[in-house]
Amino acid sequence: MPAEVYGEKYEFLPRPHILSFEEIERLTRLFVRIGVSKVRITGGEPLVRANLPDLVSKLCVIDGINDVALTTNGYLLENNAQQLKDAGLNRLTVSLDSIDPDVFKEMSGRPQGPTNTLAGIKTAASLGFKQIKINVVVQRGVNEHTLVDTARYFKGTGAIVRFIEFMDVGTKNGWELSQVFTSDEVIQAINTEFPLEPIEPNYKGEVASRYRYVDGSGEIGVISSVSKPFCGDCTRARLSTDGKLITCLFASGGTDLKTPMRSGATDAELAAIINKVWTGRNDRYSELRSNDTEFENDSDDSKVEMYYIGG
Numbered sequence: 001m002p003a004e005v006y007g008e009k010y011e012f013l014p015r016p017h018i019l020s021f022e023e024i025e026r027l028t029r030l031f032v033r034i035g036v037s038k039v040r041i042t043g044g045e046p047l048v049r050a051n052l053p054d055l056v057s058k059l060c061v062i063d064g065i066n067d068v069a070l071t072t073n074g075y076l077l078e079n080n081a082q083q084l085k086d087a088g089l090n091r092l093t094v095s096l097d098s099i100d101p102d103v104f105k106e107m108s109g110r111p112q113g114p115t116n117t118l119a120g121i122k123t124a125a126s127l128g129f130k131q132i133k134i135n136v137v138v139q140r141g142v143n144e145h146t147l148v149d150t151a152r153y154f155k156g157t158g159a160i161v162r163f164i165e166f167m168d169v170g171t172k173n174g175w176e177l178s179q180v181f182t183s184d185e186v187i188q189a190i191n192t193e194f195p196l197e198p199i200e201p202n203y204k205g206e207v208a209s210r211y212r213y214v215d216g217s218g219e220i221g222v223i224s225s226v227s228k229p230f231c232g233d234c235t236r237a238r239l240s241t242d243g244k245l246i247t248c249l250f251a252s253g254g255t256d257l258k259t260p261m262r263s264g265a266t267d268a269e270l271a272a273i274i275n276k277v278w279t280g281r282n283d284r285y286s287e288l289r290s291n292d293t294e295f296e297n298d299s300d301d302s303k304v305e306m307y308y309i310g311g
């Protein structure tokens with residue numbers, strides 16, 4: 001989120017424009033009817049939403065939902081971890097692009113280093129979350145020289161670091177193909193210091209390719225969203241804060257579910273809208289982009305931003 005646009009005083013959506021927890025819960029129940037069993041709460045930054053653990057507890061008890069996860073920048077995690085755990089959250093993903101304080105500050109665009117985020121991860125680990133993942137977006141010329149140090153910090157802790165290729169989501173991150181440090185390069189860099197071997201995916205369609213440390217001290221993952229796009233295996237639907245159903249990270253818009261819901265649509269009517277969008281989708285942006293040798297990040301202003309769609 002460019003600081004020059006979203007300064008300290010920026011006014012985000014007024015409360016009536018965002019879905020209430022009850023509305024999110026209702027829509028989640030409808031998604032379950034058409035086959036959804038996993039939910040991830042992301043953002044924006046989910047922990048700035050007041051009473052977020054209440055939403056977690058509402059989602060965790062929905063019949064048919066067997067996995068609720070949260071992606072956070074970890075800044076507010078230390079004080080929220082216990083309540084999230086008590087609410088039933090079992091999986092946590094924390095974004096931390098570098099263990100190096102200066103690189104962390106540069107990439108987060110904030111003057112704070114990683115101290116709060118690391119404290120949050122430590123607290124969560126001590127509370128026994130079933131799984132903690134650390135997301136590292138790798139940008140050539142920015143943080144690739146700190147990858148091994150970041151891997152070293154978490155090696156042997158049980159947390160799984162996942163290195164993600166820098167993607168051209170939205171229009172404001174100034175993406176260029178030359179900034180993509182590929183997964184193959186990540187594996188090569190880490191393998192030189194800590195020998196790795198590939199391991200089987202946990203399930204079909206898992207976005208990360210898994211590698212274990214040969215010395216048995218854990219595993220890492222790489223997400224090759226640019227060099228090896230996986231549109232064909234993508235089963236993610238995204239629901240924005242303001243109630244839009246978005247089927248692709250690179251979409252230019254979504255289908256409004258909030259307006260019909262607030263105008264009195266029945267569950268059957270809403271489910272029919274969701275079903276129609278899902279069965280009619282044909283998104284394969286990443287595959288098309290990787291087949292296009294002339295590709296440059298287009299400046300189409302209608303592309304939704306990562307901080308709107310959440311990853």
Ligand SMILES: C[S@@+](CC[C@H](N)C(=O)[O-])C[C@H]1O[C@@H](n2cnc3c(N)ncnc32)[C@H](O)[C@@H]1O
Binds near residue numbers: 071165307
């Ligand atoms: C958009 S953030 C939202 C959730 C939360 N605020 C956070 O920081 O984790 C979700 C995930 O997207 C990843 N991400 C952001 N920009 C990206 C990009 N250009 N390419 C790949 N991943 C990106 C982040 O690292 C994070 O793990």
